[in-house]
Amino acid sequence: MASPLVAQVAPPLQHTVSLMDPDSKTLDVDACVRPGGVHRSVYVDAAIFETELTRIFERSWIYLGHESQVAKPGDYYATRIGRHPVLMVRGQEGEIRVFINRCMHKGTQLLAEGCGHGTKALRCPYHGWVFGLDGALRTVPAHAGYAEHGARAGSGEFALRNVASGTYRGFIFARMSGQGPGLIDWLGPLKDSLDNFVDRSPTGAVEVAGGVLRYEHACNWKFFMENTLDALHPMVVHLGAARAAREIAAEASSGDGISRKSPAPFEMQALAPFAGSYTFYDEMGARVIPNGHADLGGAASIHSAYDEDPEYLRVMVASYGEERTRKILSSSRNNSVAYPSLMFKAPMQLLRVVRPLAVDRTLIETWHFRLKGAPESLLARTVSYSTLVNSSAGMVGPDDHQIYRQLQSGLAAAQVEWVDMSRYLGEGEDGADGSVSVKGTSDAMFRGQFATWQALMRAEVISA
């Protein structure tokens, strides 16, 4: 007999669909994406997330780190691709290799996540098997017992398992799957944005500096990937921070408060554009690039009106000449995305790594870079920006995070199935390099991400 309380609960709506067939464990990928929209389940369905870990994160080039993190032989950096512990290490001859970070004996994770320097070999902390920096099994304690079974120095079967890797301008990517396009082809026109990141150094070299922020987000990884290219949210979500800054600036200029400095302090220059108009964001433009990549901003961005250090301009001109310096510094791409694991800000010398932990948990790491040969004021500006914006105690990042949290909980409502991505559908100018130029507030960047998502998720195998 139903209680009165139960009787008041509405029956489930018949039209809601499960995109994951529970019996065959197959996913109807094409039911997840339609022109101008995606199904809510791509953000909230744990089974879809598990499929993403293999079909998206094992089949794509995943950003691991920068070569300056493993500057010398014996330097290593241990991280993860999805749930796989991986290790990048510089060998004795200077080459960088990527391995599964797992002992070939019992499976112990060899090295804790993080970096280490100048190791001669990789020694398992459990039974003391030792591997060379080239991954070869070097020594097995009490090896006599294994004589007939092959676990001995030099055994190919017990060498550390290699992961395909590639480097572009010092940025190191790896891919679990042996299949698919090479790194350079996969990056395509996005190479320009990584070039701009590095070309901003007068010596054409950057290095990791200034520490890292690790910020756990209670949301699906794709919200972050989309939001960094979403030019319709800053003037809403970040108005609080921009308003607070503007009010203080107004107080200062009226002489009733902090004395007005000329030029405006960097922090004011950094916060003010977050309240930029729709026209400002539309006009900065965006590029949609094959394989899910994109950039927001070009000739203008939230960073393009910052004062430049005259000494920096001087050393740039000394290295590149006036014209090339102007060309390098006039490219101001707010945010660039190398789908699915990396967002970078070429004009700010920082990047953010997206590490999916669960359907509703994502770790975001922010790494900072020094432009070699540039004044230290540039690094100071980078860390100042990141403290203000990317920190979990900052004045911008936590507001984005709160929105992601509300997306995650809002999309739990199964009665409404579709998420809209239709803005400026069908608009854009095709470039000769395969990219498409669109307005800054277009949804085309998200549609591009989901076109790649769909292709990777659909395919049983992928070709080069």
Add this chain to the structure above:
Amino acid sequence: MSDTEVAAWYEVSQFLYREAALIDARDWDGWGRLFVAEGRYWMPAARGQRDWVSHVSLVNDNALLREIRLNRLKGGDAASLQGSPSSSHLVSNIVIADADEARRRYVAHSRFVVAQYASWGRHTFYGSYVHELVREDDGLRICLKRVDLVDVSGPLGDILTIL
């Protein structure tokens, strides 16, 4: 301990308790007034971090940013501050690490436990404070408040209140 040292320890302890009470009462103007004009509220992003210029921080507020942060806390229009997150500070293990009575400056070390409650959940922060204080005519003021979280290497969640 000399009488002077005991008196200074008592005064500094009372000051730290009062500071914590102002934060927990969300008296942002009152908390802001505890700082000297060039005072700084600093939360490093790494253990043993030596400066805020060459390394990212979790918070690095000079007078200007402190005003913006407090204005934002008062404004109530930030998504992450909906429902006005509240806090409860416990401050303990207070010692005066350095005292210069002639210049009226003190360095106090202490430990904290801060409970943060926001509408979506709660979190407890643990760590240590360093307060660099100066005695002005009307009482102690903060030159530097340094906050070191024990789990600073993260991953960290939202820090929505003043720690």
